[in-house]
Amino acid sequence: MPRKHAPAFTPEAATASASVGAGQPHNLPVLQAKMKRDPEGYEEELRQLHRHFESSVFLFQQQAALATTSSSGGGGEVAKELGDLALFLAHVAPFYPDDLADLPDQIGGLLDTNARGLPPGLRAHLVQALILLVNRKIVDLEDTMELFIELQVIGDRAVKKLAFSHIVHSIRRMNQNHKNESTNRKLQNILFKFLQAEEESRAKRAFTILCDLHRRRVWFDERTTNAICDACFHPSSRIMIAAISFLLGYENAPQEDVSDASSSEDEADQNPQILLSEQDVYKANHKGTAASKKKKKAKLQRVIRSMKRQQQKSVEETGSSFYSPLTYLKNAQGFAEKLFSRLQKCNERFEVRMMMLKVIARTIGLHHLVLLNFYPYLQRYVQPHQRDVTILLAAAVQACHDMVPPDAVEPLFKQIVNQFVHDRSRPEAIAVGLNVVREICMRMPLMMNEDLLQDLVLYKKSHEKAVSIAARSLITLFREICPSLLVKKDRGRPVDPKARPKAFGEVTVASNVPGAELLDENISSEGEGSDDESDAFDSDDDMDLASAPTGTEENMEGLSVANKHDADGDTKEEDEASDDEDGTGQDDSNNDSDELDDDSDMDADTDISDEDEDDDDDELKESINDSEDQASDQDEDSDEEDKSKGSGSKVEKRKLSDYIGELNAADASLRALKRLATAKKAEVSSDETGKILSDEDFKRIKELKAKKEAKLALAQRGLIKGGDTRSVTFKMPSSDQLSRKRVDPLELEAHVRRKMSKEERLALVKAGREDRGPYMARTAVKQKKTGGLSNKQKQHKKRMPLAATRAKAARSRQEKQQQRKRSGNQFRGRKAWK
Numbered sequence: 001m002p003r004k005h006a007p008a009f010t011p012e013a014a015t016a017s018a019s020v021g022a023g024q025p026h027n028l029p030v031l032q033a034k035m036k037r038d039p040e041g042y043e044e045e046l047r048q049l050h051r052h053f054e055s056s057v058f059l060f061q062q063q064a065a066l067a068t069t070s071s072s073g074g075g076g077e078v079a080k081e082l083g084d085l086a087l088f089l090a091h092v093a094p095f096y097p098d099d100l101a102d103l104p105d106q107i108g109g110l111l112d113t114n115a116r117g118l119p120p121g122l123r124a125h126l127v128q129a130l131i132l133l134v135n136r137k138i139v140d141l142e143d144t145m146e147l148f149i150e151l152q153v154i155g156d157r158a159v160k161k162l163a164f165s166h167i168v169h170s171i172r173r174m175n176q177n178h179k180n181e182s183t184n185r186k187l188q189n190i191l192f193k194f195l196q197a198e199e200e201s202r203a204k205r206a207f208t209i210l211c212d213l214h215r216r217r218v219w220f221d222e223r224t225t226n227a228i229c230d231a232c233f234h235p236s237s238r239i240m241i242a243a244i245s246f247l248l249g250y251e252n253a254p255q256e257d258v259s260d261a262s263s264s265e266d267e268a269d270q271n272p273q274i275l276l277s278e279q280d281v282y283k284a285n286h287k288g289t290a291a292s293k294k295k296k297k298a299k300l301q302r303v304i305r306s307m308k309r310q311q312q313k314s315v316e317e318t319g320s321s322f323y324s325p326l327t328y329l330k331n332a333q334g335f336a337e338k339l340f341s342r343l344q345k346c347n348e349r350f351e352v353r354m355m356m357l358k359v360i361a362r363t364i365g366l367h368h369l370v371l372l373n374f375y376p377y378l379q380r381y382v383q384p385h386q387r388d389v390t391i392l393l394a395a396a397v398q399a400c401h402d403m404v405p406p407d408a409v410e411p412l413f414k415q416i417v418n419q420f421v422h423d424r425s426r427p428e429a430i431a432v433g434l435n436v437v438r439e440i441c442m443r444m445p446l447m448m449n450e451d452l453l454q455d456l457v458l459y460k461k462s463h464e465k466a467v468s469i470a471a472r473s474l475i476t477l478f479r480e481i482c483p484s485l486l487v488k489k490d491r492g493r494p495v496d497p498k499a500r501p502k503a504f505g506e507v508t509v510a511s512n513v514p515g516a517e518l519l520d521e522n523i524s525s526e527g528e529g530s531d532d533e534s535d536a537f538d539s540d541d542d543m544d545l546a547s548a549p550t551g552t553e554e555n556m557e558g559l560s561v562a563n564k565h566d567a568d569g570d571t572k573e574e575d576e577a578s579d580d581e582d583g584t585g586q587d588d589s590n591n592d593s594d595e596l597d598d599d600s601d602m603d604a605d606t607d608i609s610d611e612d613e614d615d616d617d618d619e620l621k622e623s624i625n626d627s628e629d630q631a632s633d634q635d636e637d638s639d640e641e642d643k644s645k646g647s648g649s650k651v652e653k654r655k656l657s658d659y660i661g662e663l664n665a666a667d668a669s670l671r672a673l674k675r676l677a678t679a680k681k682a683e684v685s686s687d688e689t690g691k692i693l694s695d696e697d698f699k700r701i702k703e704l705k706a707k708k709e710a711k712l713a714l715a716q717r718g719l720i721k722g723g724d725t726r727s728v729t730f731k732m733p734s735s736d737q738l739s740r741k742r743v744d745p746l747e748l749e750a751h752v753r754r755k756m757s758k759e760e761r762l763a764l765v766k767a768g769r770e771d772r773g774p775y776m777a778r779t780a781v782k783q784k785k786t787g788g789l790s791n792k793q794k795q796h797k798k799r800m801p802l803a804a805t806r807a808k809a810a811r812s813r814q815e816k817q818q819q820r821k822r823s824g825n826q827f828r829g830r831k832a833w834k
Helices: 013-038 040-067 073-094 103-114 118-137 141-151 157-174 181-196 200-215 221-231 237-248 262-271 277-286 290-318 332-346 350-366 374-379 389-398 404-418 427-443 452-462 466-482 518-527 526-544 553-584 591-647 656-688 695-717 735-741 758-769 778-783 791-798 802-825
Strands: none
Touching: 013 040, 013 073, 040 103, 073 118, 073 389, 073 778, 103 118, 103 141, 118 141, 118 656, 141 157, 141 200, 181 200, 181 374, 181 695, 200 237, 221 237, 237 350, 237 374, 290 695, 332 350, 332 374, 350 374, 350 389, 350 735, 374 389, 374 404, 389 404, 389 427, 404 427, 404 778, 427 452, 427 466, 427 735, 452 466, 553 758, 553 778, 695 802
C-alpha cells in the first residue's frame, strides 16, 4: 500500500498539524526505535515529523511575538511538544543526515534569539538536543562554543550547569588519546576573547572553564597559564580576585587525569627507599638485653621515620611534581611590575591587597626578579601590632634571593630586627622576628654582621621555648654558612670552619656531576682488603729491615739525604699551616681589592709549592732507587759472608746507630711509597674526570647517597659508633630549592603558645572528662580491688623459716639483756641530796 505524502508546510496548516500531533509524543520512543532499525522504511514519517517540528517552531514564535505568556494552556502544550520533537529528531539525526542537515541551525537559532524568553523545560530540552548533536559530531563544538557561553549567563541554573559540564567534558574527551592543537587553539581563542572583554559575567564563565581545564591537566600549556595570569589585570575586581586565588591555592587543588607513568613515579616518590645495613638491623633486634634491644628498635624506627619525612619533604619541594602557574610566565618582570603598580593604586579591602602581595612576592622569588620599590612598600607595614603581620613577613622572605642587592633589603631587615627583637617585646614577637631573620639570612647571608648576630644569639638562654628554639636555629644556620661570625663556644664542630657566604653576584659553576665522588670512595672501600694485605707485607718487610745487618757508609748517606728532604717537606707544610692559622685570626673585614690580592698571592704560593713538591718527589725517587740498589748489593754480600762463615759462627753485636739508620731508611721508603700512591690516585682521578657516566652509575650514586644519609642518621641517634655527625644537624638548601619553597606564615610562629580563651579552656576540660569515671578516693579504690593481694601485702604475710625465727628471738633476747645492763649504769644527773 503506497504511503500518503504530507502536505506542504503553510501557516494555515500549522493548527491542523498541531491538532493531529497532539497524541504523537506517546508514540515517539517506539517510532525512534523502529527508525534506528530501518531508516529507509520510515523516511516519509521522518519528513512529516520534521515539518511538524517546523510548524511548532513557527507557532511558538508567533505566540512570543504576540507577547502571550508561556503559562497559558496552548503555549504550554506547544512548548512541551516542541521539546519532545527536538529530542526525537536529535536522536535520529545520524540516520538521516540529508533530511535533517538544517536541524542544528534551527535549534541553535531558537536558543540564540529567544533563550531568555523560552520556558525552563523547553530550554533544557533544546540544550540537551544540541548537546546530543555535538556528541554525535553532526555539528562542531567550536561552532556552538559561543552559544554555550551565552547560555551560562541567562540566569537558568540547570542550563548553566549543563552547558559548563558539556564544554569541559567535550574538550577532555577530545584530548584524551591525542591532542588536536588546531582545534584546541580555536577553542582557546574563543575563550580568551570572552576573558579579555570587559563584560564581567561572560569573562567569569570563560575564566572558570580555563581554570577547570588547567587543573585537570587538559590544557596544561603556556598559553592557558599566561591567559589565567593576565586575568589578574581584568577591570573587574571579582575576576582579579578569582585569578589571584587560583594562583595562590593551585598547589592544594586536586589534580586529575594523570597518566599511569606519572602516578607510578609519584608512588615511588611518596614511598622512599630507606637503605639500612643488615648489621644495624641485626644489632637492634638480636644484640644486648631485652631493654637495650627495645631501645635500639625504637631508635631505629625513629631514624626510619625521620628519613622518610626528609625525603618526602625534599620530593615535595624540589621534585618533578612541583608546579606553579607562575613558573611559565613569559614576561615575569612585566607581570610583577604591573601587578605592583595596581596594588599601589587600588582601594580594595585588606585581604585582597595581602593576596596581591603574596603573588608578587612569589613571582619575585621564583624568577629571581629585581623589584626595588617592593621592599620599601613592605617596610611601611612591618609592625608587631599589624594585622596578619606573619603573612606580610612571609611575603618579605619569599621576595628575598641572592640576586637582590643587599642595600635594597637592609632597611627592611633593620626594621624587622628593631621592631620585633628587643627586650621589651613580647616573647611571641621575638620568636617570629628571629625566625624571619633566619629565613632572610638563609637566602641573603650578607645581611648579617658579627655584632648583630652575637646580640641575637644571646636569646638562646631565654626561658620561653619558642624564643630559645629560634635563636638556636639561627646558630645552626651560621655554623654552616659562616662560622667565623659566631663566638668560639657557639661554633661547635662545623663541617667547614673557613666557610664564607658568596659575594653579591657570585655564581658557583658546577665542574662535575654531584655525587660522582661517592663512586670513587666506594671503589676505594672495596679495595681495602687488598690494601690490608699489602700493609701486612709492609710490616713484615719492616721487621726484616730492623733485623738486617749494617750497611755501608754510602747507603747511610743516601738515606740521610732522603730523610733531609722529608724533614724539609714536613717543615714547609707546618709553616704553611701556621701561616694559615695566623691569617684566620686576623680581622675578617677586608676590602674586595685586598681579597683579590690575597687570592693572587695564594695562587702564586701554590704554584711555587707545587714545583717544590715535584722536585722533592724526583729526588726521593732517585734516593729510593739508590737505596734499593745498595740494599740488594748488601743482601748479596751478606749471603756470601754467611756461606763462608758456616752455620756455627756467632752473630756479632750491632750498635744503636745502626738500628737508627735502618729505621730512618724504612721510614723514608714508606713515606716515598705513600707519596707515589697519592700521586697515582690523583692521576687516575684526573683521567676519570672526562668519563661519561651511565644509567647504572647514576643509580649507584643514588643508592650510595641513601646509604650515606642512613649511616649519618644512625650515628646521630647513637646506633653506630665512629660516625661523623657534624653534617647531619643542618643541610643548607640551594638557591633553586629556596625559590621553589613556599614560606608558610604558620612556620614563622612555630612553638608559640597562644593564650586560650575561657570557652577553649572549658572545652579542653570537658574533653578530658569524657572517658573518665566518677571521682573516688584512693583508699576506696584499693578497698574495691578484686584482683587479690599485691606483692607487698604478700611479703608481709609470708612466714619466716624456723631458723630465722629462732635467730630473731635470740637477737631480741640479747638486746633486752644489754639494755638492762646499761640501765643501771647510766648517769641520771647529780642528786640534790646526800
